[in-house]
Amino acid sequence: MNTAALFVGSSAFALAAFIVLSAGMDRHREDFLAALPADLTHGINPARALTHTNAGHARMCGWLLLAASFAPCLWQWPAALAALVWLGLLSVAGVATGLMWTYAPQRAPHTVHTALAVGALAACVWAAMG
Amino acid sequence: MRADAKPEGLRQAMSWLHTWSSLVLGWLLFAVFLLGTVSFLRLEFDEWMRPELQHSRAAQATQAQLLEVALAHLHQQAPTSANWTVSLPGDRQSMLAVSWRKPPEPGAAPGGRPVTVTHYLQADTGQVITPRETRGGGFLYRFHFELYAMPRIWARWIVSIATAAMLVAIISGVITHKKIFSDFFTFRPKKGQRSWLDAHNASAVLSLPFHFVITLSGLLLLMNMLLPWTAQYVYEGQGQQFLAELRGQTPPQPASNAQNPARQGEGAARGSQGQGQGQNSSRRTAEQAQPSAPAPTVSAAMVTPLLEHAAAQWGPGQVARIIIDAPNTARTSIELRQETGETLSQRGAPLALRWRLDPSGEPQLQTPKEATPPSFIRATYNILTATHLGRFAEPAVRWLLVIAGLSGVFMVASGMVLWVVKRLPQRAKEGRTPRGHRLVEILNVAAIAGLPLAMAAYMGANRLLPVEMAARADAEIRVFFLVWLAALAHAAIRPHRSAWREQMLAAAAAFGALPIVGAVTGGVALPLALIRGQWGPASVDVFCLLLAASCAVVVWWLDRAKPAVKSAMKPAVKAAAKASPKPVAKPTTKAVVQAAASSATPTITTMQESQA
Numbered sequence: 001m002n003t004a005a006l007f008v009g010s011s012a013f014a015l016a017a018f019i020v021l022s023a024g025m026d027r028h029r030e031d032f033l034a035a036l037p038a039d040l041t042h043g044i045n046p047a048r049a050l051t052h053t054n055a056g057h058a059r060m061c062g063w064l065l066l067a068a069s070f071a072p073c074l075w076q077w078p079a080a081l082a083a084l085v086w087l088g089l090l091s092v093a094g095v096a097t098g099l100m101w102t103y104a105p106q107r108a109p110h111t112v113h114t115a116l117a118v119g120a121l122a123a124c125v126w127a128a129m130g
Numbered sequence: 131m132r133a134d135a136k137p138e139g140l141r142q143a144m145s146w147l148h149t150w151s152s153l154v155l156g157w158l159l160f161a162v163f164l165l166g167t168v169s170f171l172r173l174e175f176d177e178w179m180r181p182e183l184q185h186s187r188a189a190q191a192t193q194a195q196l197l198e199v200a201l202a203h204l205h206q207q208a209p210t211s212a213n214w215t216v217s218l219p220g221d222r223q224s225m226l227a228v229s230w231r232k233p234p235e236p237g238a239a240p241g242g243r244p245v246t247v248t249h250y251l252q253a254d255t256g257q258v259i260t261p262r263e264t265r266g267g268g269f270l271y272r273f274h275f276e277l278y279a280m281p282r283i284w285a286r287w288i289v290s291i292a293t294a295a296m297l298v299a300i301i302s303g304v305i306t307h308k309k310i311f312s313d314f315f316t317f318r319p320k321k322g323q324r325s326w327l328d329a330h331n332a333s334a335v336l337s338l339p340f341h342f343v344i345t346l347s348g349l350l351l352l353m354n355m356l357l358p359w360t361a362q363y364v365y366e367g368q369g370q371q372f373l374a375e376l377r378g379q380t381p382p383q384p385a386s387n388a389q390n391p392a393r394q395g396e397g398a399a400r401g402s403q404g405q406g407q408g409q410n411s412s413r414r415t416a417e418q419a420q421p422s423a424p425a426p427t428v429s430a431a432m433v434t435p436l437l438e439h440a441a442a443q444w445g446p447g448q449v450a451r452i453i454i455d456a457p458n459t460a461r462t463s464i465e466l467r468q469e470t471g472e473t474l475s476q477r478g479a480p481l482a483l484r485w486r487l488d489p490s491g492e493p494q495l496q497t498p499k500e501a502t503p504p505s506f507i508r509a510t511y512n513i514l515t516a517t518h519l520g521r522f523a524e525p526a527v528r529w530l531l532v533i534a535g536l537s538g539v540f541m542v543a544s545g546m547v548l549w550v551v552k553r554l555p556q557r558a559k560e561g562r563t564p565r566g567h568r569l570v571e572i573l574n575v576a577a578i579a580g581l582p583l584a585m586a587a588y589m590g591a592n593r594l595l596p597v598e599m600a601a602r603a604d605a606e607i608r609v610f611f612l613v614w615l616a617a618l619a620h621a622a623i624r625p626h627r628s629a630w631r632e633q634m635l636a637a638a639a640a641f642g643a644l645p646i647v648g649a650v651t652g653g654v655a656l657p658l659a660l661i662r663g664q665w666g667p668a669s670v671d672v673f674c675l676l677l678a679a680s681c682a683v684v685v686w687w688l689d690r691a692k693p694a695v696k697s698a699m700k701p702a703v704k705a706a707a708k709a710s711p712k713p714v715a716k717p718t719t720k721a722v723v724q725a726a727a728s729s730a731t732p733t734i735t736t737m738q739e740s741q742a
Contacts, residue, residue: 018315025314025315027312027313027315078473078474078475080474081473081527084474084517088531088534089530090336091340091533092530094314094315095332095336095537097315098315101315102316102318
């Protein structure tokens, strides 16, 4: 159970990280900006806040989120096993990111929000279970 | 290697290397990758394929009950054995198993390997369960690096060469890939060759660390066979010493082994045949036997507090094995071991607690010998090979390895298909199919669709062949190869697309049916296995359903993707229409594909026409 919560949380953060990272890439940036709802321009929109300034900013946020997805693995296992598990989760999150850009690019900001929420929730569950 | 003698860029050269190094051994690599992935679930397959063991009720019994049953059986069956092992049900097995080292037959050659006997026990009655004769997951595991029915060394060399080719393909593939970063998350569907290339790239790049490590470590595991000369030179034929030092063990003491034959006559000196036990053998020879003390009896009441001690230290349910050395003697020791350890640099060596019985029969906890940390090179080797063997993995991590393995399977398969797809326009222009292309098509279907089909047949045969049949294990394997051969024949006589569709459909149906067939023929049904926490059979059922879904997706995609191939196939359609005796007024999508397929396989067309 403990591991399951860790997997969910870590891969959710990795998913958010990959989407934010790729939102800073030329190929996906237009898609991402187009997907941001216009009426939220001035509201609080984490996805926009994460990416809107410039591509470099998005990249930094992405790397930070990636680090956040690695942290619980490192907490749970010795370094080598932690890296192995993390890379496995990254693969899954990477495939999900690719499929999202192909089939539902308009859902990118929404996916970031959901992933962050799920990740935070799973992190709480994981922390509560010790 | 350009025909026009212009200088060739690095990328073109690597592209050539990537294409051809992968193609030649690709079919073998596909089998190695798929069966290697299955090997992560080897013990789970073993249990699935021995349904008798799934009803041992061990998962529901209390630890005290299990201990009682196991020790009673050992006392009765092997009171004089040197070593007892009790395997408790856990994540990877749901039965209770006891094993003991059988003393060598009198008159057997000294130094011969001691035989280990294993019995599976019914948890409530203590009766021995005799499972059906099968090689289970072991056959699939062995095939992935030793193939079948050929000298082991040859087979290992062949697989090693394929693995080396894989490593070449991975490195040259990365160099060839023009936009590895900007195309990181890119998949462009419905674009024929482009889509295949994207899919191939995505499956390769996103799991690149896994592919690289699994390939490299595959070679490392066989390195003593591949590059034996250094060790031979340095150790001058002392192969045992080399292997022992390689594992970080003290070399076996020739003196302790020499005592064996002499000691076997004495009943009291059991437990000195510590062959192949590494650390244990040297430790035990240091201990002095106390023949005068009365031998305490190992009982469940004695072991239960030790289990409680372990539970307090490790958490509940962590003890996988109870190893009792020299039972019923004055030198008895009891060791509790976890299933696996998590430190890959120590090869996932499990944590253990060890007690020695003092003369009054009271267990005394031993302070473990501080393990020397492995050297840097050793640690690197350990981390890489431990990843490959995957023994350390708890179920969730194991499944992650399985998924990574499947992505590798997909990478190899998509690369093989891409080779064919890439040459379709050229074929269409020429209006004929070169023999080599047709051969690749046939082998692609036979390997990529045929092998899963053969696997499903192997598992089906395990359940459907009569249990008491003679040479049953061989019969299962024969079914595996016959079905694989049939898949090859089918791929050769059917048009390419139909062959794909029919075999994938058959594989999807077979894998989809296996969980049901398994439950009907004596296994535990998937929902029940999940409720009871019998993860072994449950994992295999889920794996089957996963493969069924994957094959079904291919079938669905083949049916749906017909319009997408239209543009690529247009010239072929014209050629086919010209050749066809019946006028094609308005080619439907179905007709387009059939025409394209039949023009791609002229020999088959004539055969079908003559039949009609």
